Amino acid sequence: MSKSRKHTEELSCGGSRLPDRLRRTLPALPSQQTNVLVKHIMRLKAMHPEIHIKFRDVQLTDMDECTLQLLLDDLNEQLGID
Amino acid sequence: MTRLRANASLRHIRSDSDVIADFVAIGPAVAAQEIDLRWWGMPPGSTHGTGEEDSHWVWQLLCEYALGSSYREATGLRTPDGLFQGAMIYSTDAESVLEPNSGAVYVDYIATAPWNRRGVTDSPTYRAVGSELLCQAAHHSHLLGLRGRVTLASLPGALRFYRERGFLPTGDAVEGMPLLELPPDRSRAWLIEKGLIGNV
Numbered sequence: 001m002s003k004s005r006k007h008t009e010e011l012s013c014g015g016s017r018l019p020d021r022l023r024r025t026l027p028a029l030p031s032q033q034t035n036v037l038v039k040h041i042m043r044l045k046a047m048h049p050e051i052h053i054k055f056r057d058v059q060l061t062d063m064d065e066c067t068l069q070l071l072l073d074d075l076n077e078q079l080g081i082d
Numbered sequence: 083m084t085r086l087r088a089n090a091s092l093r094h095i096r097s098d099s100d101v102i103a104d105f106v107a108i109g110p111a112v113a114a115q116e117i118d119l120r121w122w123g124m125p126p127g128s129t130h131g132t133g134e135e136d137s138h139w140v141w142q143l144l145c146e147y148a149l150g151s152s153y154r155e156a157t158g159l160r161t162p163d164g165l166f167q168g169a170m171i172y173s174t175d176a177e178s179v180l181e182p183n184s185g186a187v188y189v190d191y192i193a194t195a196p197w198n199r200r201g202v203t204d205s206p207t208y209r210a211v212g213s214e215l216l217c218q219a220a221h222h223s224h225l226l227g228l229r230g231r232v233t234l235a236s237l238p239g240a241l242r243f244y245r246e247r248g249f250l251p252t253g254d255a256v257e258g259m260p261l262l263e264l265p266p267d268r269s270r271a272w273l274i275e276k277g278l279i280g281n282v
Contacts, residue, residue, distance in 0.1 A: 016256045
């Protein structure tokens with residue numbers, strides 16, 4: 001897709017619920033998690049069980065924002081997320 | 083940018099200027115008041131009126147559905163006047179159709195406000211609402227290590243919109259609607275173009 005492409009169409013609406021046959025089997029996560037960073041890291045851990053987790057013995061919810069960001073930076077590096 | 087962006091620029095058509103709209107997480111109560119009542123100007127669930135394919139959708143219920151899984155999100159784009167210009171429910175625990183055994187984000191529901199649609203009004207207010215919502219789903223997919231894959235079921239009238247943004251047919255369908263998927267290379271190109279990831 002080039003930078004100069006012209007999108008002519010606008011979207012009104014669309015969709016249908018994710019069918020079970022297309023749903024991955026992932027572990028349930030705490031549903032009341034309100035910290036966006038904690039929720040994001042929990043999802044990354046669930047989706048990529050192969051990644052190495054620093055501070056494994058510390059609860060995510062006990063970490064301050066700075067430590068959470070360090071942990072996320074490390075996970076992103078392992079997963080090649082820029 | 084290692085986090086989802088907080089806002090996006092929408093084009094206000096009449097003034098030919100950009101307006102910054104915030105991405106806002108939507109709960110059932112907000113959906114009931116700010117989308118169901120305002121978008122169609124009628125009680126939620128009413129089937130009167132416009133003939134638009136989503137005019138019977140009850141966003142309050144869709145947001146309750148979103149709350150049912152820790153892998154789902156309900157988000158909307160809200161302009162400074164407090165109005166939601168579009169909304170989307172998506173799941174981050176989907177399976178890619180084009181690349182089995184890989185993850186993808188799946189867009190369950192997406193819609194723009196009626197006043198932004200050419201099929202509803204001769205002079206829509208904003209453009210790019212659907213595109214910005216969809217781009218947010220692609221960015222979330224990227225940030226979750228799903229390589230930007232986005233899957234969705236397209237209504238016939240929206241096929242061209244999705245194809246223009248790089249979605250490919252998968253040969254699969256959901257409830258008679260063709261399943262499309264945005265593959266990693268096309269998603270990456272879009273996110274680079276939007277300045278959401280670097281070109282390395």
